[in-house]
Structures are given as structure tokens and as C-alpha cells.
Amino acid sequence: MARLDYDHFTQWITAAAREHSHDLTDHIIERTGASRRAVRAMLKRLTETGWLQREGSISRPVYGPGSLRQVVRNYPLHGLQEDLPWQRDYAPNFTLPPHVARMVQHAFTELLNNAVDHSGGTSARVSLRQTPTHVQLLVSDDGCGVFDRIAGTYDIADPGLAMLELSKGRLTTAPQAHTGRGLFFSSQLADVFDLHANGTAYQRRAWDASGWRPGKALPRQGTSVYFALALDTTRTLEQILQSWSLAGDGIAFDRTLIALHLLVGPGGLLDSRAQARRVTARLERFKRAEIDFDGIADIGHAFADELFRVWGLNHPQVELLPINANARIRALIESARAG
Numbered sequence: 001m002a003r004l005d006y007d008h009f010t011q012w013i014t015a016a017a018r019e020h021s022h023d024l025t026d027h028i029i030e031r032t033g034a035s036r037r038a039v040r041a042m043l044k045r046l047t048e049t050g051w052l053q054r055e056g057s058i059s060r061p062v063y064g065p066g067s068l069r070q071v072v073r074n075y076p077l078h079g080l081q082e083d084l085p086w087q088r089d090y091a092p093n094f095t096l097p098p099h100v101a102r103m104v105q106h107a108f109t110e111l112l113n114n115a116v117d118h119s120g121g122t123s124a125r126v127s128l129r130q131t132p133t134h135v136q137l138l139v140s141d142d143g144c145g146v147f148d149r150i151a152g153t154y155d156i157a158d159p160g161l162a163m164l165e166l167s168k169g170r171l172t173t174a175p176q177a178h179t180g181r182g183l184f185f186s187s188q189l190a191d192v193f194d195l196h197a198n199g200t201a202y203q204r205r206a207w208d209a210s211g212w213r214p215g216k217a218l219p220r221q222g223t224s225v226y227f228a229l230a231l232d233t234t235r236t237l238e239q240i241l242q243s244w245s246l247a248g249d250g251i252a253f254d255r256t257l258i259a260l261h262l263l264v265g266p267g268g269l270l271d272s273r274a275q276a277r278r279v280t281a282r283l284e285r286f287k288r289a290e291i292d293f294d295g296i297a298d299i300g301h302a303f304a305d306e307l308f309r310v311w312g313l314n315h316p317q318v319e320l321l322p323i324n325a326n327a328r329i330r331a332l333i334e335s336a337r338a339g
Contacts, residue, residue, distance in 0.1 A: 004034050004042045010051055011072035011127075014093050017052055017063045024063045050132075069094055070129040075112075077124055077141065082112040085126065094130050099236045100229060103189045104128070104135055106237055107227050110182035111139040114223075118172075119143025121222055133231055134191075140224040145197035159200040160214075161278060164262040166195075167212050169244070170253060170285050181253060183225075188240045192228040196220075206235075210294050211259040246287055254287040261295040271300030276307040284315055293325040304329075304336040312337065 020027040028039045046052045047066070056062035071093050075085060086108050096104060108128070115124040121143030129136045143149075150162040150171070165171045169184035187193040193204045194215060201215035218224055229235075241250030258279055264270060283289045291307070293299075312320055322333055 004032060004038055006042070006045065009042060009046060010068070010070050013046055013051055014065045014069040015071055015089070017065050018093055021063050022060075025061075065093065065095075067132050068130070070127065072125070072127040074123055074125050077116050077119070077121055080112075080116050080124075082109045082116060085112065090126075090128050094128065094135070096130065096135060097231060100135060100231055100233065103229060103235070103237050104137060104227075107137060107186040107189055108139075110186050111137070111225050111227070114182055114225075115139060115141035115143065118146070118149060119223060120149070130231075135229050135231060137227040138224065139227075140220070141222040143222045145221070146195070146223045147198040147200055159198065160262055163195075163202050163212060164258070164278065165281065167262060168256045168258060168282060168286075168289075170256075170282065185240060185244075186225075186227060188244070189229065189235065189237065190227045191230055191233065192226070194226040195223070196225075197223040210261065211257070211292070212262060255290075256283070256286045256288075257290040257292055258283075259292045259294070261292075264296075268296075269298055269300065270296060270303045273302050273306040273310075276303045276311070279307055280311045280315075283311075283318055286318060288319040288321060290321045290323050292323050293329055294323075296329065297326070299329055299332055301332065301336070304332045308333050308336045309339060 016027060016031075017024055025036065025039050025043065028034070028042070029036060032039070034042075043052065043054075043063070047054050047063075050066045050068040052066045053064050054061050055064070071090055073085065073089055086105055090108065091101070091105070094101070108126075112124060112126060115121065119141040121141040124139060124141040127136075127138040146166075147159040147162050150165065151157050154162075154165065156162045156165065166183060170180040171184075172180035183195075187195075187204050190204070191206045195202050196215075196218040199217050199219075201217040202212045203215040204212050238250055242248050244255050245252050246254050260270060260279070263275060263278060270276075279291065308320060308322075322330070325333065
């Protein structure tokens with residue numbers, strides 16, 4: 001007789017309850033081969049823990065998804081159209097506030113499309129879970145890993161420098177087909193966003209103004225992206241798109257922010273022209289670049305000159321706006337701009 005695993009049940013019981021509300025017991029017996037007694041015990045446990053809600057009589061129960069919901073599916077990547085899993089397997093099984101559902105759909109399709117188009121892998125595992133307070137999305141593929149992909153495309157071997165480029169936005173390893181918006185805007189939508197690949201992890205928290213920080217990597221192949229959002233968030237997709245558009249219409253993506261702490265470790269010094277050139281890489285694609293000095297105690301004359309005078313003179317169409325700089329750094333920047 002089959003042994004029933006509670007954790008495994010939570011991965012598919014939401015969809016089963018919606019699709020087999022009047023015959024859930026018989027459906028599970030057929031699916032698992034377990035006894036009726038064992039299935040009833042499992043359904044009782046799942047109801048008590050919030051995965052199911054039960055109505056109807058004792059002899060004719062009617063089940064439905066509870067306050068806890070989850071769908072976990074594996075997909076072959078070849079030929080996968082990322083909108084179909086959302087429409088078929090996920091959206092019908094969750095009850096989210098409309099503006100939250102819009103953000104989750106955006107992140108879901110963008111992250112799954114990244115796995116299809118960029119990972120070089122064969123399959124992806126997608127998990128979406130709803131609790132009474134949050135919605136949590138995890139997309140994992142078995143490909144080469146995002147940091148190795150960037151290294152091969154842009155010759156950036158250091159994952160920290162690759163993360164610096166990703167954090168600017170408009171970075172893609174397939175420029176003929178993509179604009180580099182998907183991962184960037186998905187991370188901006190989330191309260192919690194974790195990126196794991198190639199033995200490296202970075203995390204972003206919406207309440208932490210410093211942006212991306214190193215995290216503890218998962219020991220697995222490919223890329224894994226975790227996205228979590230509070231159900232009572234006031235954030236909307238439109239607001240996020242508008243915040244990175246100078247016109248405020250959310251159409252153009254012409255504003256970026258460079259967190260310099262990604263370039264050097266804690267207490268590190270930005271002293272060279274080579275470091276400044278890493279900061280300015282691809283900035284000509286934007287109209288405004290905010291240079292965030294949070295966590296940076298000092299910079300050298302060469303770094304300031306290369307960034308704010310040399311590059312600035314050659315790219316007058318881009319506004320370089322230093323933020324969170326201390327008095328000494330502000331003085332060095334003004335000196336460099338004065339020539």
C-alpha cells in the first residue's frame with residue numbers, strides 16, 4: 001500500500017481540490033493507490049493545517065483550496081511558451097489582489113522566459129505558494145547559470161562585477177531578442193528577491209535602500225530565482241515602471257542606479273580609472289545614472305576624474321547624479337568636474 005507524504009501533497013493538493021471538489025477522496029485514491037482510510041486521514045490533516053477547506057455533509061464532502069495554496073510543476077524548456085503555464089496551471093488556483101496578481105504574473109512570465117531563452121538548460125521547476133500574508137515564487141532551471149552566461153557573453157568573470165551590470169538593468173545575453181528588463185523589473189517588484197547561480201548568491205530587500213547584497217548560495221546547478229511579495233503591498237507594476245522612467249510614463253527605461261558597494265568589498269577604496277570604467281559601462285543607454293556612494297568612505301582622484309570629468313565630457317547627454325556621498329567625496333567630485 002502506498003505511503004502518503006504530507007509535503008508532497010502540499011505541492012499539488014490546491015489544484016486537485018479545485019478540479020475535483022466533489023470527488024477528491026476518490027481522485028487521490030486513484031492517483032496514489034492509498035487506502036480510503038489513509039486518504040481521509042490525510043485530507044483531515046490538510047484541512048486542519050489550512051491547505052483545504054471542507055463543506056457539505058460527512059458522507060458527501062465538498063473540498064476547495066484553503067488559505068495555504070501551492071502549485072509545483074516541472075517543465076521541459078524546449079519550445080515552452082511561458083504564458084501557457086501561468087494561464088493553465090497557476091492563475092486559476094490562486095486568489096490574489098488584482099494588483100498583486102499582475103505583479104506576480106509579470107515576474108512569473110519574465111523569469112520563466114529567461115530560463116527558456118538564456119539558460120541553455122533542459123528543464124525548469126516552478127513553485128508558487130500563497131499564504132495568508134504573502135505570495136512566493138521560485139523558478140529554477142538546470143542550465144549553465146546566469147553568472148557563467150554573462151561571463152561568456154561580456155567577458156566578465158567576476159560574479160560581483162556581473163551583478164553590478166545586472167543591477168544597472170538593460171543587460172541581456174540575447175540582445176537581438178531581449179532588452180534586459182525582465183530580471184531587473186522583477187527584482188524591483190519584490191519585497192524579497194534572491195538570485196542563486198554558479199556558487200554565488202545575491203539578494204535584494206525592498207526595505208533596504210542599499211540594494212543588492214551578497215547572500216548564501218544554494219549548492220545546485222543552474223539559476224534559481226526566489227520572489228516574495230506581501231499581499232497587502234501598495235506597490236504596483238505601473239508605479240515601478242514609472243519610477244525608472246524620467247518622463248514618469250513607464251514607457252522608457254532611461255534611469256538607473258549604480259550601487260558602488262558592488263564594485264568593492266566593505267571598506268574598499270575606489271581609486272583607479274579601470275574601476276570608473278566598470279561603473280560607466282553601458283551608461284550611455286540611459287539619460288540619468290544615480291551613482292550611490294552608500295558604504296563608500298573614500299575615492300581616489302583618478303576614479304573621480306575618469307568618472308565625472310572624462311566620461312562626463314564625452315557623454316553630456318547622460319546626467320551623472322552622485323547620492324549618499326560624504327563631504328570629502330563630494331569635494332573630490334566637484335574638483336574633478338571643474339577640471
